[in-house]
Amino acid sequence: MQASAAIEMARAGQLYPALILHGGSLDERRRLATELARTLLCGAAAERRPCNDCRHCRRIDAAGGERFHPDFQVLERDLRTVTSVEATKRFVETAQVTPFEARGQVFVIAAAESLSPGAADALLKNLEEPHESSPRHFMLLAPSQFDLSPTLRSRSLSIYLGATARLEEEPVDRLAGAAAARLESYWRSGAAVELMATASVIEASADWKDPRAERPWAQAAAALVRAAEPLEPSRRRRLLDLAAALLEAPPLRLRGISPRRILEAQVFRHLRERRPVSAK
Ligand SMILES: [Zn+2]
Structure with a gap:
């Protein structure tokens, strides 16, 4: 699926709960995660989402930095080459509570290719149990969808941002x-x-x-x-x-x-x- 179609689905409230954003550069993946998260949580009328100006949009940014929105969380790789099982478990715990301010929650795994097998399992349990009361989305960012386990891939919708391999x-x-x-x-x-x-x-x-x-x-x-x-x-x-x-x-x-x-x-x-x- 293409990025523009995913934004449309997010606007219509029909976006799949688990997404893989793959291909493109790391910056492009983070930018798309930001845009999708803003579209999902934006306070403006559906057709204007993301407005990039409301109290939700202004605080959502998957590129990190100072901004903070309690219903938008980013898991960064915590060890040198690995996103650890401990960090992943702490992260998914925050997915067990209901949203604080927005109509749903968005969780971004910034380097999903680095999830340890245990970390991938911890995440998988959460993908399999959709939250009862409010929409909850996980976005797994990776250079290629094939960096992720077949189980994670089969539970997620893949959005492709363009060739990872530098093409001539x-x-x-x-x-x-x-x-x-x-x-x-x-x-x-x-x-x-x-x-x-x-x-x-x-x-x-x-x-x-x-x-x-x-x-x-x-x-x-x-x-x-x-x-x-x-x-x-x-x-x-x-x-x-x-x-x-x-x-x-x-x-x-x-x-x-x-x-x-x-x-x-x-x-x-x-x-x-x-x-x-x-x-x-
Ligand atoms: Zn907004």
Whole structure:
């Protein structure tokens, strides 16, 4: 899911209780956590949230500093490389009380990739028991969602802020152009072979040797996002969904599935149009 959609859901009071904010830089993740928390707790009318000016907004900032809101807490890494189980337990204890001032509570785990296994367990118990009387949200910030345990991932909605691996402009551009050309042919002809060709230009664009590597998937996703820009809304949506699916793909590779098969399956699943495509 994209950040803007998450803000919309927060405004509508429909945001999932547990979120993973991954990708982007640490600053970008903290900024989005701040914006989401303000949207959730802001005192203004729903459509104006976050107003950035009310007594809630002004005191909420996931970047740390002097500001303090009792219903907004940030857990920072307390040891050199680890967020400890002790610190996590103290932190989730504050989630057992009802909100002090706002209509709900927001808890941010600033470096979720550093949670020790015990700390992740302590957190998980809280994700599994939603608070009875008021909305409560946990936001786990991490460079990649794959830094978190499968259990934490399965309990949370992932919001992706962009490639973590630093991508080079040029290969992304080249792939975006090549994929867009194949897709144009597909939309013109309706021939499934053009979808196969789309999967193979993606495959040819990167080195897939390391099954754990995130970069080829991130590059393919970035290229599809770029190729989606000029399209009409329903095709753009499909391409963005495909991009999101490719970001989820590395675990499939760890199960031994070849990149070619994954790419073909995902391209067909997201882009195949049922009815013959009309010429104009
Ligand atoms: Zn506000």
